[in-house]
Amino acid sequence: MYGIDVMTEHQVTRLDLDGNRLEVIDLKRSKSSHLSFDKLIIGTGARSRRIELPGSNGKNVFTLKNVQDGYDLKAFIDEKKPRRAVILGAGYISLEMCEAFVGRGLETWILYRRSLPAGNLDSEISERILKEVQDKGVRFVSNCNVASFSTNESGEVMAVESDRGLYRTDLVLMAMGVIPNTELARQAGVSLGKTGAIQVDSGQRTNVRHVFSAGDCCESLHLVSGQPVHAPLGDIANKQGRVAGENAAGGDATFHGIVGSLAFSVFDLEVASTGLSSRAAKAAGFDVESQVIEHDSKVGYMPGAKPITVKMVFDRKSGRLLGGQMVGEEGVARRINALAVALHQRMTVDEIARLDFAYAPPFSPTFDPILIAAEQASKKIG
Numbered sequence: 527m528y529g530i531d532v533m534t535e536h537q538v539t540r541l542d543l544d545g546n547r548l549e550v551i552d553l554k555r556s557k558s559s560h561l562s563f564d565k566l567i568i569g570t571g572a573r574s575r576r577i578e579l580p581g582s583n584g585k586n587v588f589t590l591k592n593v594q595d596g597y598d599l600k601a602f603i604d605e606k607k608p609r610r611a612v613i614l615g616a617g618y619i620s621l622e623m624c625e626a627f628v629g630r631g632l633e634t635w636i637l638y639r640r641s642l643p644a645g646n647l648d649s650e651i652s653e654r655i656l657k658e659v660q661d662k663g664v665r666f667v668s669n670c671n672v673a674s675f676s677t678n679e680s681g682e683v684m685a686v687e688s689d690r691g692l693y694r695t696d697l698v699l700m701a702m703g704v705i706p707n708t709e710l711a712r713q714a715g716v717s718l719g720k721t722g723a724i725q726v727d728s729g730q731r732t733n734v735r736h737v738f739s740a741g742d743c744c745e746s747l748h749l750v751s752g753q754p755v756h757a758p759l760g761d762i763a764n765k766q767g768r769v770a771g772e773n774a775a776g777g778d779a780t781f782h783g784i785v786g787s788l789a790f791s792v793f794d795l796e797v798a799s800t801g802l803s804s805r806a807a808k809a810a811g812f813d814v815e816s817q818v819i820e821h822d823s824k825v826g827y828m829p830g831a832k833p834i835t836v837k838m839v840f841d842r843k844s845g846r847l848l849g850g851q852m853v854g855e856e857g858v859a860r861r862i863n864a865l866a867v868a869l870h871q872r873m874t875v876d877e878i879a880r881l882d883f884a885y886a887p888p889f890s891p892t893f894d895p896i897l898i899a900a901e902q903a904s905k906k907i908g
């Protein structure tokens with residue numbers, strides 16, 4: 527549509543940044559060739575983190591990173607009709623997938639190295655998630671480290687052995703986060719940051735003059751901590767891609783940074799977060815205070831009103847909002863965006879408490895849960 531040549535099934539195997547050319551293999555024809563460029567944008571994304579142990583490449587061991595992975599997993603379930611699934615990891619992909627497995631009638635186990643699911647969130651939110659998955663029949667094994675995989679003659683994993691015991695299974699899903707694909711860039715002399723992802727400036731420029739990067743393979747500036755972070759999310763990748771593209775074409779676009787907003791659902795719960803958790807805020811050097819409240823999503827007499835837990839993390843002295851997290855059965859995912867705006871504007875909880883939010887019984891209580899949390903939080907400043 528836009529006159530762009532797209533070469534699918536071609537893998538770049540080497541970057542020659544002095545000679546301005548790429549080495550490419552045509553995977554269908556197993557043929558190698560070179561492509562030249564004036565400007566290069568590296569958007570190699572990320573790959574699923576895996577546990578590399580004997581058996582971990584078995585036919586019933588999956589990751590979920592792209593659409594083909596999803597098709598493969600679905601085909602396996604359709605054909606082999608597994609009864610049990612073990613998921614390694616408990617981030618949002620694990621939690622979304624445990625719902626899918628339960629929906630397909632599988633007895634589902636999550637083995638996780640920390641004590642609560644969604645380990646990047648604070649415990650007040652993660653405890654609610656844990657209750658939800660357990661109420662829906664998922665077995666959650668905390669503080670669990672995988673030691674080995676027991677396999678059959680065909681190399682399929684029959685059980686996962688761990689320091690918490692042995693878990694029989696018909697299928698394993700590794701959902702333990704992602705690693706940025708930076709090997710080609712690094713070998714060619716492109717600098718990586720402390721996070722292990724490609725270092726970029728606000729114009730998505732790398733340290734090499736005519737080379738840009740965007741998406742899951744590069745870092746983003748976190749506007750609350752002021753630190754570069756690796757935040758592998760689709761909206762960020764898209765925004766960075768536009769900036770990199772415009773600048774590679776001679777423009778002067780800026781990617782201003784992120785506050786780390788995300789939302790996901792797990793069974794009947796909506797979960798959303800923006801900014802820093804208490805733990806991340808402390809690690810970033812803030813003097814952290816927080817406030818947790820529970821309030822209805824809309825006026826209590828309205829059908830469908832559900833309690834929402836709101837946690838606000840803020841700087842003890844200034845009251846500056848540092849982060850917000852919410853969990854509840856409705857009205858969570860979109861509500862978090864108000865706190866994302868507040869973070870971008872460096873607002874204090876006091877200022878948030880004074881905001882004029884829309885009120886009507888089908889949508890919100892007279893005082894929105896965010897306003898109540900901010901009001902309570904503002905009493906702790908000082």
Ligand SMILES: Cc1cc2nc3c(=O)[nH]c(=O)nc-3n(C[C@H](O)[C@H](O)[C@H](O)COP(=O)(O)OP(=O)(O)OC[C@H]3O[C@@H](n4cnc5c(N)ncnc54)[C@H](O)[C@@H]3O)c2cc1C
Pocket residue numbers: 536537538539569570571572590591592619707710740741742743758759760761762763
């Ligand atoms: C199950 C799942 C659910 C998700 N849900 C959400 C969500 O709800 N919200 C959200 O914001 N984000 C979500 N994400 C994250 C989002 O998908 C990623 O952030 C986004 O796809 C990153 O885009 P990207 O272009 O940087 O990388 P990718 O989409 O990974 O694309 C990189 C591409 O580069 C190719 N490539 C790599 N190396 C080479 C090479 N040497 N030669 C040629 N090609 C190469 C790869 O094959 C790939 O096609 C989800 C991710 C997963 C896996």
